[in-house]
Amino acid sequence: MTPLDQDEVRRRQRSRAAVMAVLLGIFVVLMFAITIAKMTINR
Amino acid sequence: MNTATLKSETSLPADWRDLLALTKPRVMTLVVFTGLCGLLAAPAPIHPVLAFTAVLCIALGAGAAAALNMWYEADLDALMKRTAARPLPAGRMDRQSALHFGIGLGVFSVLLMGVATNWLAAAVLAFSILFYVLVYTVWLKRRTAQNIVVGGAAGAFPPVIGWAAVTGDVTLLPLLLFTLIFLWTPPHFWALSLFVRSDYAAAGVPMLPVVSGAKVTRQQIALYTLPMAAAAVAPWPLGLAGAVYGIAAAALSALFILLSLQVLANPATEPSGMKPEKRLFAYSILYLFAVFGALVLDRWLLA
Numbered sequence: 001m002t003p004l005d006q007d008e009v010r011r012r013q014r015s016r017a018a019v020m021a022v023l024l025g026i027f028v029v030l031m032f033a034i035t036i037a038k039m040t041i042n043r
Numbered sequence: 044m045n046t047a048t049l050k051s052e053t054s055l056p057a058d059w060r061d062l063l064a065l066t067k068p069r070v071m072t073l074v075v076f077t078g079l080c081g082l083l084a085a086p087a088p089i090h091p092v093l094a095f096t097a098v099l100c101i102a103l104g105a106g107a108a109a110a111l112n113m114w115y116e117a118d119l120d121a122l123m124k125r126t127a128a129r130p131l132p133a134g135r136m137d138r139q140s141a142l143h144f145g146i147g148l149g150v151f152s153v154l155l156m157g158v159a160t161n162w163l164a165a166a167v168l169a170f171s172i173l174f175y176v177l178v179y180t181v182w183l184k185r186r187t188a189q190n191i192v193v194g195g196a197a198g199a200f201p202p203v204i205g206w207a208a209v210t211g212d213v214t215l216l217p218l219l220l221f222t223l224i225f226l227w228t229p230p231h232f233w234a235l236s237l238f239v240r241s242d243y244a245a246a247g248v249p250m251l252p253v254v255s256g257a258k259v260t261r262q263q264i265a266l267y268t269l270p271m272a273a274a275a276v277a278p279w280p281l282g283l284a285g286a287v288y289g290i291a292a293a294a295l296s297a298l299f300i301l302l303s304l305q306v307l308a309n310p311a312t313e314p315s316g317m318k319p320e321k322r323l324f325a326y327s328i329l330y331l332f333a334v335f336g337a338l339v340l341d342r343w344l345l346a
Contacts, residue, residue, distance in 0.1 A: 005055070012056045019059045030096065034159050037092040 057136035062144055064130050065113050066106030073331060074105040074201050077224065080335035081202025081217055084342045085209035093159055097208035100156035101201050104168045107149030108175040108197070114141040115180050122246035125239055160208040167207055171200035185247070188254040191236075195228025196221075202335070216283045219274060220335075226271035227331060230264045230303060234324040237261070237306075238314040261307045264323070268303040272296035275334055288341035295333050302326055 001009075078101035082094055089097075113120065113131055121132035130136045149172050157165035179194030199221045206217035236243055236250040237260055243250040252260045275296045279289025305319040 009055055012058055016056065016059050030092075030099075033092045034096060037090040041090055 057130070057140045057144075061130035061136050062140075065110040065141055065144060066148075067109040067113075068106075070109065071102055071105050073328065074198065075102045076332060077220070077335050078102075078201035078205040080339050081205030081220060082209055083205075083339045084202075084216065084220075085206045086342075087209050089160075089209045093208075096159040097156065097164065097205060100152045100159070100165075100168060101204055103148055103152035103155075104172050104204075105201075107145050107147075107152055108172045110141055110145035110148060111172075111176045112180045114138055114145055115176070116184075117141075119185075119246045119248060123239075123242040125242055156204075156208070161211045163211055163213070164204050164208040167200055167204050167213075171197055171204065174200075186249070188249050188251045190249070191232045191251075192229050195225050195232070198228060199224035215281070216278055219277050219281075219283070220338075223271065223274040223334070224331070226267055226274055227327065229267045230271065230299075231324065231327040233260050233264050234306065234320045234327065237320045238317040238324075240314075257312055261309070265300075265303045265307045268296075268300050272300060278338070284338060285341045285345050287344055288337050291337035291341075292334050295330050295337075299323075299326065299330050 075098060079098050082089065082097060113129060117129075117131035117138055120126035120129050126132065131138060131141055149169075153165050153169045153172070156168050175194070175197035179190065179197055183190040183194055202220040202224070203213055203217045206220075207213055233251055237252050237257055240250070240252040240257070244253045251263060272293075275292040276289060278284035279286070279292065302319065302323045306323050309317065309319045311317050
């Protein structure tokens with residue numbers, strides 16, 4: 001693998017990690033909202 | 044599966060944009076819209092957060108099915124101009140990543156649907172994903188000209204899922220909406236396959252225009268349009284929707300029939316002479332948006 005390829009691998013890994021972090025954050029918020037919504041309905 | 048036609052697979056990790064492209068976001072819009080309309084037409088309230096989650100799950104499930112479809116059909120996609128630039132045939136990612144992504148997304152969407160709404164909606168979602176991948180993609184698509192007729196059922200599930208997410212059951216109206224999309228799919232896809240016939244022929248996909256010719260395909264389009272129009276209007280006389288929906292569905296269906304008759308009258312065999320087919324294809328998308336939009340408008344106006 002050339003240094004250029006290695007740079008590209010790092011770039012892709014960084015961008016995928018950033019997207020995954022954002023998605024995980026959204027998932028946490030969504031699960032919290034679902035829990036609150038279900039508690040509201042059951043009440 | 045023939046992998047000789049694929050460009051050599053990359054050893055680089057897939058770019059997130061290519062993973063997104065696997066989900067066919069443009070196709071997803073119609074799936075999401077019909078699912079949302081099924082949800083909004085249901086005769087019960089649903090918490091906005093749960094409604095959002097249900098629609099999100101329908102979108103993710105559709106994306107998973109699309110990714111698995113692209114994983115299985117990478118060799119076919121490489122042979123067709125329309126699909127050759129997709130991430131797998133273009134060699135921008137390896138097939139195993141697409142498979143893992145599709146399975147992971149599918150399982151996640153079903154589990155989230157079950158947890159957020161109910162397990163009937165989750166089961167129908169799971170069934171629709173499996174139907175699209177196993178029945179349409181793996182079994183029928185390469186074997187029979189009726190592929191799109193049976194396979195069309197996969198795209199007809201979203202309003203049923205949306206309805207089930209709210210009510211926890213499936214009644215006559217969501218089944219009629221299912222029937223409408225089921226009968227709408229053949230004219231919609233056959234109109235497209237008429238003007239991209241050479242693509243399908245080159246890839247050896249037995250679409251109706253490839254197997255039976257343009258004339259038979261045009262007759263079938265016109266034939267399917269009639270029961271489709273009946274299914275679209277049916278909720279009105281059955282008392283499941285009001286006059287707003289009934290009149291809109293009747294008018295939109297009448298125009299669909301008119302355009303299908305123009306297709307029937309067109310003798311062209313080359314794509315350059317297939318304006319009526321292109322018009323019908325474009326209108327068919329608008330038609331489904333408009334009919335489902337009218338249903339929601341009707342239910343909310345009556346409410």
